[in-house]
Amino acid sequence: MSSTISDIAKIAGVAKSTVSRYLNGGSVGDKTRKKIEQAIKEAKYTPNPFAQSLKAKKTNIIGTIVPRLDSYASSQTLIGIDEQLKRLNYQMLISNTSQSLEREIESIYSFANQKMAGIILLATEITEQHIEAFEAVKVPVLLIGQEHPEIHSVIHDDFHAGYAMGHYILEKGYRDIAYLGVTERDIAVGVKRKHGFKKAMEEVQQDCHVHYYETEFNIPAAQAKAREIIHDHQPPIFVCATDNIALGVLKAAYAEGLSIPKDLAVTGFGGYEVTEIIHPSLTTAKFFYQEAGETAAKHIVELVNERSVEKLTISKFKIIERESVDINLKHGI
Amino acid sequence: MSSTISDIAKIAGVAKSTVSRYLNGGSVGDKTRKKIEQAIKEAKYTPNPFAQSLKAKKTNIIGTIVPRLDSYASSQTLIGIDEQLKRLNYQMLISNTSQSLEREIESIYSFANQKMAGIILLATEITEQHIEAFEAVKVPVLLIGQEHPEIHSVIHDDFHAGYAMGHYILEKGYRDIAYLGVTERDIAVGVKRKHGFKKAMEEVQQDCHVHYYETEFNIPAAQAKAREIIHDHQPPIFVCATDNIALGVLKAAYAEGLSIPKDLAVTGFGGYEVTEIIHPSLTTAKFFYQEAGETAAKHIVELVNERSVEKLTISKFKIIERESVDINLKHGI
DNA sequence: CTGAAAGCGCTTACAG
């Protein structure tokens, strides 16, 4: 069926090693080059990647571990990684773990076994076992979304995004605020965003009430929690640690017959596409997932080639002002 | 670094071929088995997949070609394929073509070159070049989303979904209808859905006006088109060929200050997650992407193993009644 | 510049 390097050698009347040299950019005589090129075209030859990898003991594939495929952040990040990797002549192989940390660990070992040149992990939580696996496999690893002192990573600027969001709503006049966050096991989302936000809150002198709540990442959980809070004391604004949580709050608000942003303002973090599709649209801190993915791809390739890369890269963010916050708020100032 | 079959053979004091036989489930003596198992554990051995593939001239990887990563339908389908493939001990390799038909063709050849056991294509349009490529590579191929007489495929029931949707809105009393479709080059979405819908329209005796329009798949294009139509003659309902088009119509409606569903009703096809997040939520014909992906995975594995599979499988659908259609419509009946 | 040979890690007949 498909032709091998030997076929080409035979057709061109040269040795296999010469063909191989040609293929790998080594020096080849002019006439020989012509003959080989002719033969390759004739036989539609294309090298067997397995034989190549077997020799090289390494592939040009970057294994990418992702907790879920059906999230805007994941998709965009993957697109960024994929496109950049293609440009650098690397391939991306995705392993979807369906939010199982156990599967994440397995994937690390499995990628190493498959001789991936490097591994990118779209991280949510870094456990001892992760670190252990990274050390064991001896393959370059890069984290996206979470940082760790021992591992290279590309993160979003969660702290400053939190700070900027806090600043923004204070400036709009809000002084009674519900912050709806997530577990602190997630350093980026659960800790950094909240801390940035807190810092902004602390800088205001007038009396300002902030209540901190915690919920899950999914919409129904956020919706239920919001309903509870609204029944309890109905704050004029919810600052939510993610766009999905904000969507849950919006659903709860509709169910209660509240009008956005008059009765209740809402903000998110993420900049998911859906936030501008809904009506009213959501004010949020947008992260640049695709760009972060591209940076991650560049960095892992550098690491694979044993060049040095800064340990921590911080991707930017932008506050997107939309309709879910009342910008003509009068009260409270 | 990582151990090879020779290491294991040495440690266990047997021949490589015996270890190989053990690994591949051949008959091995009891004592030998023990020794090999012990050695494998000791050396943490795990076979080199490249060497295996080089011999087998085939992998257990199914190449999956997808036009885009950032769409609900794609993600869900991929999740279905991935999970089912894992269960069957196959791996999925994704190639994202960013909606380039050219890249799609390239991916087919590239997958064949990488000795993929089979190829699944999330299809939008099947050209001559596709067929040519399929024939050239001699690798089992399966289409999802579009059908073709020569290729195995799993499709959604576009025709009956269109029919059911038509029936549904007629039943609700609508008689002046704008159908916002897409290019007929997309057989499933552009032709089948419309034809099913038309059939429902033809079955009604009373005078009923249906206008057929065409737009692009993306939200802004649909929004612009809807704006135009509304200015022109403002129909009481838009039946949209996809959920995204429906979202575009909703945006246009908000911009015009129309209230949904009182002033304008809207329906979609797809059952995207966002359709139940928005407010009012969207009435739509839901397809089962994940399930279709699972079926596709099962079928391609059957084909890889040279078992016979029905050429065409039709996945089901369900009309989801939500808030974007006025179910108490009085006029027009 | 070019070629013969060895070897990457595995599997598969073939003997024994």
Next chain:
DNA sequence: CTGAAAGCGCTTACAG
């Protein structure tokens, strides 16, 4: 049941 040998398609020193 077990082992020696050949070979999958490629690359890499090493000679010439």
